[in-house]
Amino acid sequence: MPIKNKQFAYNLLKGISAQFKSAYLHVAFVFISLIIILLSSNVAAQTHNKDYSESKIKTALIYNLLHFINWPSEELLICIYDPGEEYVSSFNAIPSSTKSGNTLSLKFLNVSSAPSAQNDCQVIFISADIDSESLQNILSNAKNNHSVTIGETKQFIKQGGMINFVRRDVNIKFEINASAFEQANLKISSQVLRIADRVYTDNSYE
Amino acid sequence: MMKMPEPLCFVFCVFATYSANLLSSPANSAENDLFQLSLEQLVDINVNVITPSKIEEPLSQSPGIVSVFTDKEIALFGARDLGEVLSRIAGIQPYDSLNAGRFRLSIRGDLATGNNNHVLMLLNGTPFNRESYTGGIWTQANILTVPLPLIKRIEVSRGPGSVLYGTNAFSGVVNIITKESDELDDEVTVSYGNDNTKAVDVSYATSKGDLNITAAGRYFDTDGWDHEITSTAGDKFSDSAFSKSPGFMATAKFRDLYATVAYGKADQYTIRGIATAPASGDVENEKFFLDLGFDHTFSNDWQLKSSASYVSGRTDLKRVAIGGGLENIHYETDDGHIEITGQGPLSDNFHLLLGSSVDIFTGHVIPPPGSAPFLPDWEDYLYGLYGQIEYRLANTKFTVGAQYNKLEGISGNIVPRLALVHNFTDNFGFKALYGQAFRAPSTIERGFSARSGPIQIKGDPSLSPELVTNYDLQIFYEKNQLQTSITFFKSEQEDLITRVFTSPTILTFQNTGGLDIEGVEFESKFTFKENWYFTGSYTYQTNEDSDGVKNTTLQANTTVKLGLAYNSKNWSVGIFDSYLDQYHENTSPNKNNPSPKAYHDLSVNASLTLPKFHDITLSVYMDNLLDENAYLPILTGGGPIGANSLQTQSGRSFFVGVTVPF
Numbered sequence: 001m002p003i004k005n006k007q008f009a010y011n012l013l014k015g016i017s018a019q020f021k022s023a024y025l026h027v028a029f030v031f032i033s034l035i036i037i038l039l040s041s042n043v044a045a046q047t048h049n050k051d052y053s054e055s056k057i058k059t060a061l062i063y064n065l066l067h068f069i070n071w072p073s074e075e076l077l078i079c080i081y082d083p084g085e086e087y088v089s090s091f092n093a094i095p096s097s098t099k100s101g102n103t104l105s106l107k108f109l110n111v112s113s114a115p116s117a118q119n120d121c122q123v124i125f126i127s128a129d130i131d132s133e134s135l136q137n138i139l140s141n142a143k144n145n146h147s148v149t150i151g152e153t154k155q156f157i158k159q160g161g162m163i164n165f166v167r168r169d170v171n172i173k174f175e176i177n178a179s180a181f182e183q184a185n186l187k188i189s190s191q192v193l194r195i196a197d198r199v200y201t202d203n204s205y206e
Numbered sequence: 207m208m209k210m211p212e213p214l215c216f217v218f219c220v221f222a223t224y225s226a227n228l229l230s231s232p233a234n235s236a237e238n239d240l241f242q243l244s245l246e247q248l249v250d251i252n253v254n255v256i257t258p259s260k261i262e263e264p265l266s267q268s269p270g271i272v273s274v275f276t277d278k279e280i281a282l283f284g285a286r287d288l289g290e291v292l293s294r295i296a297g298i299q300p301y302d303s304l305n306a307g308r309f310r311l312s313i314r315g316d317l318a319t320g321n322n323n324h325v326l327m328l329l330n331g332t333p334f335n336r337e338s339y340t341g342g343i344w345t346q347a348n349i350l351t352v353p354l355p356l357i358k359r360i361e362v363s364r365g366p367g368s369v370l371y372g373t374n375a376f377s378g379v380v381n382i383i384t385k386e387s388d389e390l391d392d393e394v395t396v397s398y399g400n401d402n403t404k405a406v407d408v409s410y411a412t413s414k415g416d417l418n419i420t421a422a423g424r425y426f427d428t429d430g431w432d433h434e435i436t437s438t439a440g441d442k443f444s445d446s447a448f449s450k451s452p453g454f455m456a457t458a459k460f461r462d463l464y465a466t467v468a469y470g471k472a473d474q475y476t477i478r479g480i481a482t483a484p485a486s487g488d489v490e491n492e493k494f495f496l497d498l499g500f501d502h503t504f505s506n507d508w509q510l511k512s513s514a515s516y517v518s519g520r521t522d523l524k525r526v527a528i529g530g531g532l533e534n535i536h537y538e539t540d541d542g543h544i545e546i547t548g549q550g551p552l553s554d555n556f557h558l559l560l561g562s563s564v565d566i567f568t569g570h571v572i573p574p575p576g577s578a579p580f581l582p583d584w585e586d587y588l589y590g591l592y593g594q595i596e597y598r599l600a601n602t603k604f605t606v607g608a609q610y611n612k613l614e615g616i617s618g619n620i621v622p623r624l625a626l627v628h629n630f631t632d633n634f635g636f637k638a639l640y641g642q643a644f645r646a647p648s649t650i651e652r653g654f655s656a657r658s659g660p661i662q663i664k665g666d667p668s669l670s671p672e673l674v675t676n677y678d679l680q681i682f683y684e685k686n687q688l689q690t691s692i693t694f695f696k697s698e699q700e701d702l703i704t705r706v707f708t709s710p711t712i713l714t715f716q717n718t719g720g721l722d723i724e725g726v727e728f729e730s731k732f733t734f735k736e737n738w739y740f741t742g743s744y745t746y747q748t749n750e751d752s753d754g755v756k757n758t759t760l761q762a763n764t765t766v767k768l769g770l771a772y773n774s775k776n777w778s779v780g781i782f783d784s785y786l787d788q789y790h791e792n793t794s795p796n797k798n799n800p801s802p803k804a805y806h807d808l809s810v811n812a813s814l815t816l817p818k819f820h821d822i823t824l825s826v827y828m829d830n831l832l833d834e835n836a837y838l839p840i841l842t843g844g845g846p847i848g849a850n851s852l853q854t855q856s857g858r859s860f861f862v863g864v865t866v867p868f
Contacts, residue, residue, distance in 0.1 A: 060240035061248050068245075095241055166388070173249050194775045195245050 057172045058165050059090040062125060062150060065163060065174070067099040068189035069148060071122065075103045079121035079147075081138060082110050082129045115141050125150045126161075135159060146184040157200055166197055173197035246733065247687060257363040257381040259594070259605070260331065260370055260559060261509070261549060266635060269596070269605040269625030271678050271693050273297065273729060273743070276359045277385070282739065282771040282780035284811025284827040286405070286861060287426065287451070289349045291357075292380065293807075294767055294782055296729045296743030297364045298325075300349065301761070303838045304433060304447060304477045304852045305845055308489065309349040313364055313378035314695065315723055315747035315761040319704070320841040323645055324376040326367060330384055330457075330466060332497045333371070337519040337539040338567030338586065341374055341648040344521045344537075347493035351453025351470025353422035355393070355409040358385040364727075365676045365695065366643030369607045369623045372563060372590045373646040376674055377697070384457055384466075387411040387418035397825075397863035401446070401856065403428035405863075421456040430475055431856030435484050436798035438848050443484040447475040447856075462502040468495040481796065481848025492520040508550030515543045519569075533574030542566040557596040559607070564589050567649065580656035584649045587614045594623075601629040613646045615667055633685040639678040644671040651703050651715045663705070663713045670717050674699045687733035696724040720752030721759070739780075741769040760839045762787040762804075777814045783807070792839040794850040802851055805834040823865040833858040 066076065076098070080091055088108065097103050109117055111134040118124060118138065124147050126138055135153070139160045142149045149161045156164040162180040166173050175198045181188050193199050240248065254262045258270025265272060273296045285291045289300045289309055301310040301317055310322035317324075323341030327334045327348055335348045360382055367375030390411040397405040409422040430448035437443060453470035471492040478487030499513030519539040542565065549559035570583040594607030605625035612618030623641035630636075647669035654665035675698045682691035702719025725747030732740045745765045751758040764787035771780035789802035813825040830836075837851040 056240055057248060057251060060243065061245065063241050064243075064245045064248060093241075168389070171250060171252050171254070190775055192245065195249060197249075 053086060053090070054167075054172060055084075055086040055090040056093075058152070059087070059094060061165070061172065061174060062123070063094055063098070065150075065192065066102065066104075066123065068192045070187040071100075071102055073122065074101075075105070076122045077105050077107055077120055078123040078125065079107045079109050079118055081113075081124065081126045081134075083108055083125075083127055084129065087125075087127060118142065118147070119145055121145070121147050123148045123150065126152075126156075128152045132159075143180075143184070146186065148184070148186065149180075168197065175200065250687070253684070253689060255361050255363075256331065256383070257328070257361045257367070257379055259596070260511075260547060260561075261557075265689070266629070266682060266684050267603060267627055269603070269623075269627055269637065269639065271364045271637070271639065271680055271695070271727075273362045273364070274359055275362070277357055279739075279741065279769070280354055280357060281813070282773060282778055282811065283769050283782045284780065284809065284825070284861075285354060286399075286403075286827070286829075287350050288352045288354065288357075288382075290829075291354065291360065292349075292362075293784055294741075294769065295360065295362045296767065297727055297745050297765075298362050298378065298380070299761065299765060299786070301838065302854050303840055304475065304854070305840055305847060308474055308476065309346050310343075311345065311349075311380070312759070312761055313362070314697070314725060314727075314745070315749055315759055315763070316377040316697070316699075316721070317759045317761055317841065319702070320845075321648070323374050323648065324378075326371055326373075326375040326379050328371070328379060328381040329468065329495065329497070331381060332466070332499075332513055332515045332545075333374075333517065333543050334382070334468075334495060336374060336517055336541055336543075336565075338541050338569055338584065338649050339519075339537050339539050339571070340650050341645065344489065344491045344519060346472035346474055346489065346491040347451070347453070347470040347519075350426065350449070350451040350472040350474075351424065351493075352382065352468070353407055353409065353424040353453060353455055355395075355407055356384050356390065356420060356422040356455055358383045358389060364693075365639065365678055365697070366621070366623065366641040366674055368611075368621045368643035369592055369594065369609045369641065370559075370561070372565070372609065372611060373588060373644060373671070376643045376645045376672065384455070385411075385420060387413050387420050387459075390420045390422070391867060393865050393867045395825075395863050395865040397861055399428075399827075399861035400859050401429050401431055403859075403861065405861075416461050418459045419456065421454075423452075423454040425452045426450070431859070433477075433853045435477060435847070435849055435852060436796075437484055438481045438796040438798070440798060441482075443477075443479075445475065445477075445486045448488075449474045462500055464497075464499050464501060466495070466497040469493070477847060477852065480846055484847050484849075488524050490520075490522040490524065492518075494518040504550070506550065508548065510546075510548050512546040513544070517541050517543075533577070535574055536572040537569070538571070539567070539569035541568065555598045557598075559592075559594040559596075561592045562590065563592075569649065578656070581650060581653050584653060586649065588612070588646055589618075601635075603627045611644065611646070611671075613671070615652075616647075616670065619644065619671060619673075621673070634683050636682065637678065637680040639676070639680075641676050643674050643676070646671050647703055647715075654715070660711055661713055662711055664715070666715050669703055669715060670701050672699065672703055672717070672719075673701050688731070690730040690732075691728070693727040693729075694725075695727070696722070698722050718752075721749055722751075723747055723749040723759075737772055737774060739769075739771045739773060741767075743767045757790045760790045760792060760841065762789055776817060777812070779810070779812045781808070781810050783809075786836075789837075789839050792841065792850060794840065794848055796848050796850050799849055799851045800835065800837050802837045802839055805836045806832055807834070807836070807855070808832050821867050825863045825865065827861040827863075829859045829861070830855060831858060 124142050150163040151161045152165040157177045162177045164175045176196045177200045253265040255265050255268050255272045256262050258268040275295050292298050293300050297314050299312045301312050302308050311325040321340040322343045335345045363379040367379040392410050395407040405426045407424045411420045427450045430446040432446050434444040451472040455468040457466045473490045476487050476489050479485030495517050497515040501511045503509045521537040523535045545563040547561035552558050565588040567586040571581045573579050590611045592609035597604045608622040610620050621642040621644050626638045628635050652665045652667045656663050677696045680691050680693040699721040701717040704719040705713050706716045708714050728744040730742050749759050750756045766785040769782040784807045788804045808831040809829045811827045815823045836854045838854045839851050
């Protein structure tokens with residue numbers, strides 16, 4: 001029972017041809033198409049109404065995740081690399097302590113900051129704006145300091161990052177690199193692993 | 207067609223009542239303290255849908271009555287095919303009778319005719335189940351061959367969808383959304399069940415640079431469950447309802463370009479013959495789907511989407527030659543669909559959508575050997591122009607849209623929609639919807655010509671589209687992990703195409719039918735104590751045709767669907783019960799078979815993942831645990847086999863599987 005592709009292609013061409021033979025439909029089709037293209041290229045950029053911005057949700061997720069990590073110290077310093085205005089605003093709204101009672105403080109950094117600037121960070125969030133080479137350097141230093149690294153780029157886990165945010169339609173989910181946590185001698189609750197969009201172990205991200 | 211019937215008043219009353227409040231309503235604060243929410247609440251903070259407006263938006267703000275069934279729910283409650291998944295969604299019920307045209311879809315009790323053309327299935331927004339012969343009678347391949355692992359979620363939009371989706375989006379739209387490459391696991395599942403049921407599912411995804419590919423295939427084969435029917439002469443006839451359904455689906459995306467291909471062939475048992483002599487037969491339905499498109503979002507948030515799709519259908523009605531002269535018939539349909547849509551913001555408050563489409567319907571029928579052709583080859587064109595504008599004022603969104611459509615050879619018409627979605631608070635609001643939809647006359651209704659004994663059956667090329675006018679009022683509440691809603695609906699169908707005797711020997715297709723359906727739906731989903739999940743729905747509908755015949759669609763008035771699941775890290779158990787009130791009896795004088803009765807379809811699904819054994823997952827799925835005998839009335843008074851009812855599903859059954867990641 002073969003599918004008659006040639007016959008269909010012929011019918012399709014005939015269909016398109018017939019459509020454009022019909023004068024008023026031709027005019028309407030072109031008119032609509034023109035409007036679409038004109039509007040697409042000329043209308044000033046507008047933003048949708050959003051109940052929750054991406055940066056606010058990610059900041060809230062980070063705040064929640066801290067509660068599920070077994071920290072060796074009571075005081076936690078969150079370092080944020082290359083934050084845009086939205087991230088600065090979101091992180092500044094973070095409560096002063098975690099749900100477990102750890103004291104929280106913030107430090108905003110950028111790629112030109114000295115590597116030693118991240119030495120006292122227990123948590124490092126690296127925004128998507130940072131370049132790949134700088135990201136690799138930050139992750140490398142973070143590994144030595146046993147810091148928890150959080151990112152939002154596709155290759156973040158593969159590069160050795162520990163928690164990565166991924167967009168699933170309008171929702172933000174997270175992936176966990178369980179091996180990286182193990183190497184840093186940090187324990188993350190199995191409750192988080194269950195909620196994670198994906199959990200990477202050993203070299204499962206390869 | 208754009209008359210303003212009386213029930214529309216309720217929509218305008220709602221508009222009027224709340225417009226005064228609008229001006230004094232405080233702006234949506236959106237100042238929720240996200241830091242107080244749990245991780246689970248944050249990762250699922252927005253339930254979004256795309257079907258009502260062709261753009262991703264939160265369910266609570268969409269101008270549609272939509273139920274969403276996700277991949278997680280499919281995994282928790284299990285299913286052997288898409289039909290079983292759909293049967294768990296509020297307001298929709300597969301009507302799987304063993305006679306011809308299996309797996310019809312009924313939304314809100316609408317199954318006005320046996321032609322199954324009032325529900326439009328979409329695959330990622332593109333028409334998937336259209337076939338131009340009757341408009342949708344053979345959907346077996348669509349229902350039985352879609353690989354379930356590839357489904358990310360299913361959106362069922364109840365009510366008219368023609369403004370954005372054209373013909374057949376009449377009583378509802380089923381939109382299957384597939385997974386992206388980073389959401390699909392590479393795995394193979396092998397399953398076995400009673401009646402020598404064998405199944406294999408394979409899914410695979412890969413990415414290279416900007417190229418993302420997903421692919422999944424399935425093979426399903428069962429000897430089938432035994433059924434029995436008693437003919438009008440009182441003779442018993444029995445056989446096994448076998449089924450074989452291989453299928454494949456793949457998507458490829460490269461930057462703004464995408465391609466989707468799907469193929470499936472469903473070969474299913476059907477009962478054939480005539481009233482005094484039932485006989486075994488089968489329907490082999492083969493579908494090929496190809497969608498090529500370009501989907502671009504500009505920096506100013508405007509989106510341009512264009513697609514060219516093709517659906518090919520090949521159906522063989524394999525009959526047994528008996529006294530009635532029933533022989534094989536072969537149907538071929540080749541239908542194309544070209545569409546361009548643009549949408550984006552005009553200002554902070556206005557959002558505009560414009561689109562244009564053309565459908566090309568072609569096909570031909572090979573009649574039984576020795577019979578004269580009853581339908582000439584066809585080539586028809588259906589054009590559509592549509593637009594929709596949304597306006598947001600404080601906590602309220604207004605939607606106004608319309609489609610102009612024209613089937614070549616008949617005059618064009620316009621179907622409109624109006625919607626008001628209002629949020630009293632961040633969690634609580636209502637939707638008031640008014641809309642029309644159409645179903646273009648199909649080829650058989652326009653061009654059929656054959657003689658059956660002394661009666662000449664004739665199509666009518668000048669038939670008008672069927673039309674439905676629908677009203678919905680929904681009140682919803684969503685907070686954290688709870689979604690709940692109650693919806694009141696009323697639909698008025700007119701110009702339904704039925705066959706009418708215009709003389710003692712001439713039977714013609716005419717726009718004479720009418721049907722009113724009204725009812726209420728209650729739906730709720732709730733995650734509690736972190737590991738527990740509950741979903742439930744209640745639907746009540748009653749209908750009456752234009753002759754005053756009540757419950758003329760024969761569908762159950764009351765449907766209750768309840769699911770409860772526990773989900774741990776490595777194991778889960780889900781139990782689901784679908785209760786259907788009894789179907790109504792048809793007009794067949796043959797009462798030799800059991801009358802339809804209310805029944806429960808109780809299923810249990812359990813899975814266990816073994817981390818120490820390469821994450822292999824073991825699963826067991828048991829269906830119809832109560833071993834209920836479920837019977838459906840045959841539509842149109844018993845059809846050629848003249849029976850009052852047929853069994854619709856097997857008794858208690860099991861299905862065990864092993865899933866191996868690779």
